[in-house]
Amino acid sequence: MKNCYLGIDVGSVSTNVVLMDDNNNIMGKVYTKTQGKPIDAIQRGMKEIKTAIKEEIKVKGVGTTGSGRQLAAMIVGADVVKNEITAHGIAALNFVDGVRTILEIGGQDSKIILLKNNVISDFAMNTVCAAGTGSFLDRQASRLDIAIQDFGKMALLSKNPVRIAGRCAVFAESDMIHKQQLGHNQEDIIKGLCDALVRNFLNNLGKGKEIVGPIVFQGGVAANVGIKQSFEEALGQEVLVPPHHDVMGAIGCCLLAREHAAKGHLTEFKGFDIINSGYNVKGIECQDCANLCEVIEIVQDGQIMARWGDKCGKWNSLVKKKEKLA
């Protein structure tokens, strides 16, 4: 029987599940698309993990992160529910001791995390606009008819990058089309796009912040060697990409869950059986006051598990009371 920790990162674009043992070895990882159906994605991820693991395991702790962390926590019974910044910071520290800067670009969010003495000292996340760098690159790759896996490699072939306006994805796209029509070749345009995205990242998130090495680059976009190289050129330093860069949030959760278990807490994990349960989410608009809160109701096999979304706490406490009666 091996002790394990489960980490789940439910983002808007991808859902990742990682199983880690006591020695921080990754026993299984799943990277799957959320496709707007987080519950399906969680169940799919758990199922894949379960089929991949052959030995006997005992889950000692579960952590969730990402924008769907509350939902995931409710479904699997998590012990630790953490925001993405902390989860990513912890994971990066585990791979590169003494890391000072983390650049993270996911599907919708981009963040920069600064650390000092192995503690997060500052961070920034895109504020007004949901940058969506990952999704944007996906879209551009398909528009140029290049597989996303080859997109970054093509940038490396560029000898004469073009300058692309990168303030906003909308401008970048129209400028890109314009440059294509001027006759620039694809490599140069892709390189230009990588440069533009990096410039935009550093201007919007890194402003006023001192970027010191070692620098770690993680998130789904870190697979793109073109962006990595543009970062290195812009910062004049080496940028490290950890081997499991795409599931760092989930790894951070495993580490947090391990820490939690080490303090003697028993896990709330509901077991892998939940992959066979049927889940329903119902949204109701509470009409009791002018707030008209959208209350979300999670139903597992016909039984209400949780409600949230109400501002006054009326619906929330309704479920809690029922639990006490039972």
Place this chain on the structure above:
Amino acid sequence: MKVTFPHMGNQYVGTKVLLEEVGLDVIVPVDCSKETLNIGTKYSPESICLPLKINIGNFVESINEGANTIVMIGSCGPCRFGYYSILQNEILKEMGHEDVEIILLDAPQGNFKGLLDSIYKLTKTKNPYKIINALVKATRVLYQIDDLEDLMYYKRPRQKNIGEADLYYDELHKKIRGVRGYREVSRLIKETKEKILRIEEDPGREVLRVGLIGEIYTILEPSVNVYIEKKLGEMGVEIEKSLRLSHWITEHLFLNPLNITMDSKIRKEAKPYLKTMIGGHARETIGYGIHYAKRGFDGLIQVYPFTCMPEIVAQSIMPQVEKEYDIPYLCLIVDEMTGEAGFNTRLEAFVDLLGKRKEMKVS
């Protein structure tokens, strides 16, 4: 005549008392909700700042309940607020509410007669005793409610059963709508205060202190800042706000025209970074930021509506303050597109960071 006015946090308590004490029929707009914002967004210019959109929503919802007169405050700062009443008048006219009258109470820039005329028009009385009496009572009630809010900031992170204080607080707001005049409102506030004071505290709780700075509307109106004070409170953070209603009223309507302001100390703090008045509360944002840093706060959070010019200037200066005073700083920008999940993530991460920093300092 049925009078209404726009919401701004707890301001409605004071305004309600003021108008009721001069004997008017008051319609308090329903609490700001998603619907309020929807109405506002539909009828306002797209790139105008958020408060105007909420105001329009408030007006429309009150007009639907029978209001026919709107009281609005003006401002003489070079920020868009000074232009609100004119724009709002045009918008309402265009919507077909031509019969609705807007009475503007503008800060008298040396012209006290203009203000007095507006007041006479509103109150239908020239009896100065009655007006001053109502004003005094309204100001008093504002100080009482601000006082209660301070208690909430203190209790939220310390209460044993999280959410208990807000139970009484929300109840108070429901009750205030049902009563009339200073005496009743004041009694309700006092009762609630006693209840909240009696709430049991958890002595073992680690409490962080954060200064909330930024644009006045967004830091005062909870429906706009996605209930940031409640969220922070429940995460174990005691807050202090740079701008407060009672303070703002005395400052802007009474002291500013006489050139004696209480904020001169704050402005002095901001002076090395921003020498002059650029409108809005940019100087206060920076000044209070420094003020809180000097008082040993754990962090600063700035909140402002998207496209707010003075706050953008302050935001670009704040990283320098952050560095020089070694205090973590987070900036949150709100508008009708604000997603709550992203907002929560940033707040949580920031509070985590502050907690770890404090641990490091202590150990």
